[in-house]
Structures are given as C-alpha cells and as structure tokens.
Amino acid sequence: MSAGTYAPKPGAAPLGRMIGAQTALETRMLLRNGEQLLLTVIIPSLLLVLFSTVDIIDTGAGKSVDFLAPGILALAVMSTAFTGQAIATGFERRYGVLKRLGASPLPRWALMTSKTLAVLVTEVLQVVLLTVIALALGWSPHGNPLAVLFLLVLGTAAFSGLGLLMAGTLKAEATLAAANLVFLLLLVAGGVIVPMDKFPGGVRSVLEALPISALSDGLRTVLQDGASMPWGDLGILAVWSVLGLGAAARFFRWE
Template identity: 50%
Template sequence: MLLAQAGTETRLALRHGEQVLLTLLIPIVLLVGLSLLPILSLPEPRVNSVTPGILALAVMSTAFTSQAITLGFDRRYGVIRRLAATALPRWLLVAGRMAAMLAVVVVQVVVLSVVAAFLGWRPAAAGLGWAVLLVLLGCAAFGALGVLLGGTLRSDIVLAVANVVWFVLLLGGGIVIPLADLPSGLAAVAGLLPSGALAEGLRAALVDGAAPGPGPVLVLLAWAVVGAGVAVRTVRLR
C-alpha cells in the first residue's frame, strides 16, 4: 500500500507542469547561469560554490513549496478528506507523501549533479556522506514546515505565502548568496533558518570535504521537530 501510494504521489508530482518548473527547470537555469556568468563574486571554478546552494534550493522547492501548495489544494478539493475516509490509514497517507517527496528530491539531485558535472563540478569525496545526511535532514525540516503551511491555511493563501517564502529564502536565506557575503545581521538570521543551515552545511561538505559542524545539523533538527510537533496539532483535513 505504501509503495502504491508513494508511486501515485510521485507520478502526480512529476506530471504537474508548474511543479516540474519549480523543482527542476528553475534550479537548472540558476545552476547554469550562476556557474557561467559572473553575477556574483565566487572563487573558481564557480560551479563548485554554486552547486551546494542549488541542491539546497531543490530540497526547499520540493519539500516545502511544492508540498505546501499541493496539500493546500488537496484540502480545498476534498482529496485528503476522502482518502482519510477510505481503508488507507492516515499514517500511510502521510508516509506516502513523504516517500514521494524523497523520490522527487532524488531525481532532482541526480539531474542537477549530472548538469553540474558537465559544467566541471568536482565535489569533495570526503563530504558526500555528510551531504546525504544534510539532504535528509533538510527534507525533514522543510517537509514538516510544508505540511504545517499547507495543512492549516486556505489554498489561495498557501499559494501566495509559499511562493513569497521561496523567493525570500532564495535571495536572503543563504541559498544563492553565501552567509559570508550577506550583511552581518541578515547572515545571523539566515544561519538560523533551514535554508541557510542546509546550504552552508552542503558547502562545507561538498566544497571543503569537511563535517558541517553541529550548528547546521542542530538547526535542521530543531526545525524538523518543532515543525512536525506543531503540524500534528494544527493540520486540518479541510
């Protein structure tokens, strides 16, 4: 049942044009553009500095933005309520969505990694294990926040808020612009956000081949635990 539900959710996500644009096309365009054009001052090869942030963007796009919007509209049209009334257990419904989200993230990471490799990306092999752990923690943190947003607000409000948050975190959340290049006050705030923690952790792992340190890991864990705890108490079926 879990495999069937996860497979259905994954196919629906990949068939949705707007979600494909958000989860694949925009990250690819940013990856190529920031790697080839001197828009930001980055060390050479530029792709090595750009790719970790784009991978963080991919996780945020799928686990938070896409999931929040999809859940909001599924609630609006009664999909969640009808599924909850079937023999499908509620926990399995949630697990199926989480598994589908992970499947889409895997597709994103593979596609973006291939594109980055063609652009000359050479990740530090010593940090690959840390990168996998950080991506999983990022999925948990952003996934919990996506469920919280999509499960509590009206669909039209979810659509607006999710896209605004995505854009703000893209520019000021440590994803495209490293924390070291942000103003000190904004950098301090961004470092406590899941976007900044994930992007900086991936940069440490994939560029330097070093452990991300306790900071990014604890920030992502805190957002995942708090977001999930609040979501359990506030998410509605309609």
C-alpha cells in the same frame, strides 16, 4: 457456489502496504504535474547554469560552480519538499481530496509519511540531474557522502513538515501566495546564490538559523570545503524537522 469461493475480508490493508500505495500515487502525481516540474527541475537547472557561466554575483575565490552547486541542491530540496508540496497539498485539501483520504483507514501521520517519501524519490531524480549539469560545468565536489545524505534527508524532513503545516492550516490561495513568496525570499537570503557574508552581522545571525541556510551551508561545507560532518548545520535541521513535522501532525486539518 462452493464454499470458500467468495470470502471477503473487510477492514484496512496492512499499514506498510497503505503507505507504499499512497507513496507511489503521490510520486506519480508529482512527476506528471508540469507546474511542479517547472519549480523543481527547470528553475534550479537554469539558475545553476546562469550563475555559473555569467559573472553576476561575487562568490569568492574558486570557481563559481563550486559555490553554487551545493546551494542549488538545497534549493531543489526546498522547492520540492516545501513549495511544491505545500501548493499541491493545499489544493488537494480545497478540492476535498484530503477529506476523502481522511475517511479512509490511512492515518494522518501515514499520509504525511507517504508525501515525504514521494518527495524523497523526486529529490533523487533532481540530485542526479543537477549533479550531471554541475559536473559538466566543471564542478569538483569532495567530502563525506554520508554527511551529504544526512543533510538532504534532514532538510527534506524539515521542509516537508513546514510545507504540510502551511497546506494543512491555510486556505489554498493563501498557501499558493505564501509558499511562492517564501521560495523567492529564501532564494535570495538563504545562502543559495548569495554568500551569507554579504549580509550585515545581525541579519546574518538570524538567516543562518533558517533551514535553507543550514542546508546550503552544510552541503557547501562538505562538498566544497571537504568537512567530514557539519554537526552544527545538522543540529539546526534536526530541530526544524522535529518542530515542523510535529506541528504538522498536530495542527493539520483535512478540510
């Protein structure tokens, strides 16, 4: 054998390559999971069509779809970044997948980054699908696209951090129950399909500080009212992003 034919290079791959490979794997796993697709695609689409075509809830003046579409986009972000990711990561942790990843050169924060990037890829597909459905139902969006992008990114970061925090600290069964319960509660009380002015003043003040409420209200302020930049909602989402991702990075346990 000539010199240089076999030249192993032990050690970790470059960090960027590791994050890219893990992101691609996480994205494939999300898109192949039937239960995840039910949660992230089918339920938001059905809610959008149902509440836009059937007069169930008074959404105020104007077409129902103009009020509902931004809220459903916010729900899609929560379903993917929080509920779906929390459940999937919780069971990966239970079955020892994360324990094995913990023994690899991939840092804990890089794993969280990869999962968040995979969520962003999935959300792009969600946004395209829901936008097409909403436009077919007569939606007339307008506003600053850059503001929408900021809201979606910050909302994803906030929900991703909270989902990873739950999955990394609770048992898988507890994560499954808690994530689904939070999803249902915030669907009703987060300004997604029920206007916030339907709630009493004291309760409304608390609910408006939640990330789903800030994301729903921010998207609605831009896409329905035409505002340029909803700084208040962006600030709430930024605070939740820092708190959620910081707590997840600090308290996430591999097993």
